[in-house]
Amino acid sequence: MNKSLIVVDCQYDFIDGSLACINAENAVKNIIDFINENPKLNVYYSCDWHSENNKSFKRHGGIWPDHCVQDKRGSEIHKDFYSKIKKRKNRPNPNNIFYKGQDDEVEEYSAFEANNAKGQVLKDVVNQKILVCGIASEYCCRETALEFHKAGKDVEFLSDKVAYVNKDDHEKNLADLKNSITVL
Numbered sequence: 281m282n283k284s285l286i287v288v289d290c291q292y293d294f295i296d297g298s299l300a301c302i303n304a305e306n307a308v309k310n311i312i313d314f315i316n317e318n319p320k321l322n323v324y325y326s327c328d329w330h331s332e333n334n335k336s337f338k339r340h341g342g343i344w345p346d347h348c349v350q351d352k353r354g355s356e357i358h359k360d361f362y363s364k365i366k367k368r369k370n371r372p373n374p375n376n377i378f379y380k381g382q383d384d385e386v387e388e389y390s391a392f393e394a395n396n397a398k399g400q401v402l403k404d405v406v407n408q409k410i411l412v413c414g415i416a417s418e419y420c421c422r423e424t425a426l427e428f429h430k431a432g433k434d435v436e437f438l439s440d441k442v443a444y445v446n447k448d449d450h451e452k453n454l455a456d457l458k459n460s461i462t463v464l
Contacts (some may be wrong), residue, residue, distance in 0.1 A: 284406040285321045287311055288366075288391060288421045289328050289413030290361065293347040295353030301416050302450075303441035310441045311413050312364050315345060321371040325357060326391030326414070326424065329379040336387050346446065348381065365387055379400040392431070409434045411421035413441035418453040435461040 284404035290311065291297075310367035348355040354394055357372045365371045378394035378401075381387075394402045401411040410433045412425040429438055431434045437457055444450035457463050 281314065282407045283318075283321055283409045283411055283412065284435075285318075285323045285411045286391060286402070286424060287325045288412065288424055289326055289348075289416070290358050290414050290447045291348055292356050294328075294415040295358055297347065297354040298345040298359065299347045299419075299445075300414075301445055302447060304415055304443035307413070307415065307441055307443040308358050308360055311347060312437070314413075314441060315370050316366050317366075318372070319367045321369065321370065321411075323376060324402060325361070325372050325377045326394050326402065326407065326420070327355065327357065327377055327379050328381045328422065329355060330381050331384055334381065334384045339395070342387070374398070389420045390421070390427040391424045392427040398444065403428070403431060404430055406433070411436050411438055413438040414426075415443040417444040418441040419445065422453050423456065425457065429461050437461055437463045439463050 283450040290308055293299050294301050308378050317445050329350055331350055336344050337346050347422050350384055361372050377392055380394035392403050410428050412421055412435060414421050421443050425435050454463055
């Protein structure tokens with residue numbers, strides 16, 4: 281059975297920028313190794329993709345610092361995904377990068393409804409079996425995994441391939457996810 285790997289938000293603002301997460305560099309390395317060890321995976325990348333006016337930003341009444349502003353360094357996927365993944369089709373490209381958070385009025389953690397440059401929606405292109413990894417475990421990875429599970433997909437959460445905002449919240453998240461999906 282073909283599997284889809286959803287690499288959630290491995291962007292610089294979540295790695296070394298305004299919302300840098302714990303274990304981010306290690307998660308990136310582990311994800312790349314996993315992709316290279318499993319070249320038949322269908323790999324998809326989600327990106328938080330905000331305008332300067334996004335309501336999730338503190339300066340606009342939200343809870344987060346400015347992050348992943350379109351076309352700024354912080355919104356870019358980590359360079360190692362382009363240079364260290366052996367199989368070209370598994371590297372980020374216009375067909376497999378799906379953008380979320382584009383509506384300034386809506387907080388969008390899940391990549392379920394994210395769309396690519398062709399206008400395709402992630403929920404419509406993935407396989408039945410989905411593996412979720414990336415950043416951040418207790419926010420975007422969690423919501424992506426749960427939304428695909430609610431849609432009837434067979435979801436596995438790759439706990440050694442995630443970064444997180446808070447270790448205690450990450451551990452609570454993993455314990456909670458085990459009630460719904462497979463956590464590896």
